Amino acid sequence: MARARTERMLNLLFVLLNSRTPLTREQIRERVPGYGESNEAFERMFERDKAALRDLAIPVETKPVDLFHDDVLGYRIDRSDWLMPEITLTTQERAYLSLAASAWQNAQLSTAAKQAVSSVDAREQNSDISVPVSLAKGRRHITEILAAIANGKTVAFEYVGLNQSEVVKRTIDPWRALLHSGHWYLVGFDQEKGEVRTFRTDRIVGDLVETKHDILESMPSDFDLSAITESWEHSEKDATIASVLVRPGRAASLRVLATSCEIGDEWDMLTIPYHHESQLVGLIASACDVTRVKAPQSLHDSVSRVVTTTLSVHNYGK
Amino acid sequence: MANDLELLIRLLPWLVANNGASLSEVAKHFEISEKHALELIGQLVVTGPSQAGGGLVDIDFEDSDSIFVSDAKALDRPVKLSEFEASTLLGGLHYLEQFPNLVDSEIVAGLIRKIQQALPNADSPINVVAAPILSSISQVVAEAISSKLSIEIKYAGVTKDDLSVRVIDPVKTYSQDDSIYLKS
Numbered sequence: 001m002a003r004a005r006t007e008r009m010l011n012l013l014f015v016l017l018n019s020r021t022p023l024t025r026e027q028i029r030e031r032v033p034g035y036g037e038s039n040e041a042f043e044r045m046f047e048r049d050k051a052a053l054r055d056l057a058i059p060v061e062t063k064p065v066d067l068f069h070d071d072v073l074g075y076r077i078d079r080s081d082w083l084m085p086e087i088t089l090t091t092q093e094r095a096y097l098s099l100a101a102s103a104w105q106n107a108q109l110s111t112a113a114k115q116a117v118s119s120v121d122a123r124e125q126n127s128d129i130s131v132p133v134s135l136a137k138g139r140r141h142i143t144e145i146l147a148a149i150a151n152g153k154t155v156a157f158e159y160v161g162l163n164q165s166e167v168v169k170r171t172i173d174p175w176r177a178l179l180h181s182g183h184w185y186l187v188g189f190d191q192e193k194g195e196v197r198t199f200r201t202d203r204i205v206g207d208l209v210e211t212k213h214d215i216l217e218s219m220p221s222d223f224d225l226s227a228i229t230e231s232w233e234h235s236e237k238d239a240t241i242a243s244v245l246v247r248p249g250r251a252a253s254l255r256v257l258a259t260s261c262e263i264g265d266e267w268d269m270l271t272i273p274y275h276h277e278s279q280l281v282g283l284i285a286s287a288c289d290v291t292r293v294k295a296p297q298s299l300h301d302s303v304s305r306v307v308t309t310t311l312s313v314h315n316y317g318k
Numbered sequence: 319m320a321n322d323l324e325l326l327i328r329l330l331p332w333l334v335a336n337n338g339a340s341l342s343e344v345a346k347h348f349e350i351s352e353k354h355a356l357e358l359i360g361q362l363v364v365t366g367p368s369q370a371g372g373g374l375v376d377i378d379f380e381d382s383d384s385i386f387v388s389d390a391k392a393l394d395r396p397v398k399l400s401e402f403e404a405s406t407l408l409g410g411l412h413y414l415e416q417f418p419n420l421v422d423s424e425i426v427a428g429l430i431r432k433i434q435q436a437l438p439n440a441d442s443p444i445n446v447v448a449a450p451i452l453s454s455i456s457q458v459v460a461e462a463i464s465s466k467l468s469i470e471i472k473y474a475g476v477t478k479d480d481l482s483v484r485v486i487d488p489v490k491t492y493s494q495d496d497s498i499y500l501k502s
Contacts, residue, residue, distance in 0.1 A: 003322075003361070006322050006323050006326070006361065007361060007364065007365055009323055010323065010326060010361070010362075010365040011365050011366070011367075011369075013327075013393075014365060014366050014367040014375075014391050014392070014393070015367050015368075017367070017391070017392045017393060018367035018391060018392050019367070031367070031368065033369060052323075056323070056324060056327070057397075057400065079392055079395075081398075082397060082398060083331075083393075083395040083396065083397060083398060084395050084396050084397065084398050084399070084436070085395075085436045086395070087432055087433065087436050089429070089432070090425075092422070092425055093425060093428070093429045093432070096411070096414065096421065096422075096425060096426055096429055097407070097411075097429065099410075099414060099421070100407060100410030100411040100413070100414055100426075101406075101407060101410055103410045103413055103414065104406065104410060109406045109409075110406075112402055112403045112406040113403070113406040113407050113409075113410050115403055116399050116403040116404060116406060116407035117407065118332070118396065119396040119397065119398070119399050119403070120396075120399070120407070120433065121335070122331060122332045122334075122335035122336065122396055123335050123336060124336055124339075124343070124347065129421075131420050131421060133413070133414065133417075133420065133494075134494040134495065135409075135410065135413050135495060136495070137494065137495070145443075146402065146405055146406065146409065146443050146444070147402055149405065149443040150400070150401035150402040150404075150405045150443065151401065151402070176443060176444065176445055177409075177443055177444045177445075178444070178445045178446075178447070179413075179444060179445070179446045179447065179495055180445075180446075180447040181447075182495060187445075225445045229447055
């Protein structure tokens, strides 16, 4: 943008911002230098300037100039619509604000958050609290999810569910991003299924794309995410419980899945909830030299089958 | 320049909030050259709601070590946060709130309230369910850190298939996503 145009737009901005009542085009033309001699030139430039201000998300109001002349339109910018209200912060609060912004380990989110901090309190901060925190490091899709939620737009993506081997296209009204048990989830309204669903972000295949469409189903104001997370924990109670003996100090990959562990001399006993054998069979079989499945029998048999098949394939005998 | 108008809109409120800042501080904050910063300030002082006397933005920048705004002509507050910006900030704060071991959760909660009062439509787009830590463990760790004691821990490595007993000198705890880690 040429310097002259920048100057004219700044002047226009100040004129609109400092007027208590809406100003007509003629009034604006009088007050803002550089709108040219001819009416045509003015109309053209003014329309472009207004559009440019709106592109910068500056809320230019168009209103009737007064109650008696509602056919005469005027323009102004309401300061409280456009600018931040005053927020008074203590030093501690200011430090936590910076900390919250620097927690994001994702460039776009961190930049947006730091910009937000500067808008809440532009005073330069000298000392920061050095609490090492880290959010969303190396995670895909979080920026797109947060942007779509903020913009109120439907998203589309391809997804592989837990028990599926194929990729399915989903169209979701995004409501929340959930961080639970080390995984990030998109929680939203599945337009096809007509209900709330959760999607683990590391099972999203390819890009998560914000569509042009506004979301159809908004998150209810009383939406309670804990109902979902609690049902996950309850579904653990509905799960099958495996009792697996493991040699002391071995099979860490099984230990992290266990909800309890009884330490013994020769064997430790792990209690592991599961829904599908496929979650455990592979892990137990690959540690078969240090594990024994005590219960349930079906799991024991499945593991035996896998081990026997593997051994015979590799010709190691019985 | 295409982005100069945006820069100018950010610059004036920043100068107001940091009244008395030096030209080099301006340049540093906005990641521009001092020359560019000077040009921008020069542009501001020839604009305003009226070209008549006293109708222009008033900035005293004769002394480049100390720039004073005496009249910002109503552009004296930063622009309102966009929904996206607000959500990243509130998300970060909500995350901090889940770790009372690391921050004062009450202050953070109060801070979230203050921001939401000023921006009623803003909300955190993330929910964090922090990984549960047995309170007996976090207590021992906290005491060890404050008393600079060594502690013996049984640790299950996920990548190495072993359960090891180690004696460590815990230095501090930090969080990554929903878990808290111990550095020693």
